Amino acid sequence: MAARVVPNIWSRTSSWQPLRAILDRAGQTRTAVGHFNASELVAVKGIVSAARDCCVPVIVGASERERAFAGVRQLAALVRSFRDEYDLPLFVNADHTHSLGAAVEAARAGFDAVGFDASALPFEQNVLETRRAVEALKTINPAILVEGEIGDIGSGSRVHTREPELAGILTHPEEARQFVQATGVDLLAPAVGTMHGLTPAMVCGLTKKRLDIRRIRQIRLATGVPLVLHGGSGTEEMDFREAILAGVTIVHINTEIRLALRKGLTEGLQFSEVAPYAMMTPAFEAVRCLVRARLRVFNSPQSAAEVAE
Numbered sequence: 001m002a003a004r005v006v007p008n009i010w011s012r013t014s015s016w017q018p019l020r021a022i023l024d025r026a027g028q029t030r031t032a033v034g035h036f037n038a039s040e041l042v043a044v045k046g047i048v049s050a051a052r053d054c055c056v057p058v059i060v061g062a063s064e065r066e067r068a069f070a071g072v073r074q075l076a077a078l079v080r081s082f083r084d085e086y087d088l089p090l091f092v093n094a095d096h097t098h099s100l101g102a103a104v105e106a107a108r109a110g111f112d113a114v115g116f117d118a119s120a121l122p123f124e125q126n127v128l129e130t131r132r133a134v135e136a137l138k139t140i141n142p143a144i145l146v147e148g149e150i151g152d153i154g155s156g157s158r159v160h161t162r163e164p165e166l167a168g169i170l171t172h173p174e175e176a177r178q179f180v181q182a183t184g185v186d187l188l189a190p191a192v193g194t195m196h197g198l199t200p201a202m203v204c205g206l207t208k209k210r211l212d213i214r215r216i217r218q219i220r221l222a223t224g225v226p227l228v229l230h231g232g233s234g235t236e237e238m239d240f241r242e243a244i245l246a247g248v249t250i251v252h253i254n255t256e257i258r259l260a261l262r263k264g265l266t267e268g269l270q271f272s273e274v275a276p277y278a279m280m281t282p283a284f285e286a287v288r289c290l291v292r293a294r295l296r297v298f299n300s301p302q303s304a305a306e307v308a309e
């Protein structure tokens with residue numbers, strides 16, 4: 001299926017650049033880089049194909065469990081092979097890494113970024129663990145980007161049968177400033193209204209996640225680092241646009257990918273076909289289609305135009 005390429009700020013970015021340069025450019029133009037999770041080849045191909053269709057940078061993310069399934073070195077090599085073949089700004093992030101050992105493993109495997117997540121610990125301990133991770137990872141690869149996390153946005157990129165019990169407390173700008181200063185993280189994931197996973201009402205589109213745009217702007221100003229929005233699945237589209245204008249530079253989508261993949265797989269298994277590439281093509285197309293739609297929002301010309309005014 002031929003896709004329409006929408007001209008955007010990345011249209012002339014033909015060759016690969018370091019992730020930091022890509023994020024700087026995204027911040028300047030008030031666009032965001034999409035971060036999509038994958039744990040196997042079909043989803044990775046769907047994500048990469050969407051990035052090619054839209055001609056934009058993309059980050060493939062994998063949590064500890066997703067990496068355990070795909071293989072840490074194998075996933076890094078796979079994304080790198082697509083990057084080399086298509087000469088596209090494709091990156092790979094070690095999402096929600098809870099231990100220093102797993103973070104070091106990802107850095108040694110060639111991941112471009114590590115999301116170090118000690119947010120379940122008390123603030124002071126989170127600072128200590130995250131600072132230790134930043135020091136260790138930068139020793140392995142000075143160009144690697146390290147993301148720190150504060151606040152509670154729940155866990156589990158799945159459909160929750162009932163509303164997750166979250167403290168509902170948003171990250172305070174001053175706390176965010178202290179955290180970034182004390183840890184030296186390159187990126188920060190705060191709690192600004194989203195949560196991981198979807199409720200059944202969100203899956204049907206009856207309700208949407210809403211973001212605290214004012215808080216995002218305050219945290220961006222206080223910290224001076226690009227912000228990462230986790231749990232982006234099921235968010236109101238206008239909130240994405242406003243959040244990007246306010247300082248969000250990376251948006252994570254996982255649950256929506258999983259749902260698209262499952263829907264495509266179900267469709268592919270309805271036929272008597274046994275060739276894997278035929279069975280899995282609807283899953284690949286479903287992921288590609290979903291990612292393409294999200295990338296168009298994150299790289300919206302409207303956001304860039306508002307900045308240019």
Ligand SMILES: [Zn+2]
Binds near residue numbers: 096196230231252
């Ligand atoms: Zn997350």
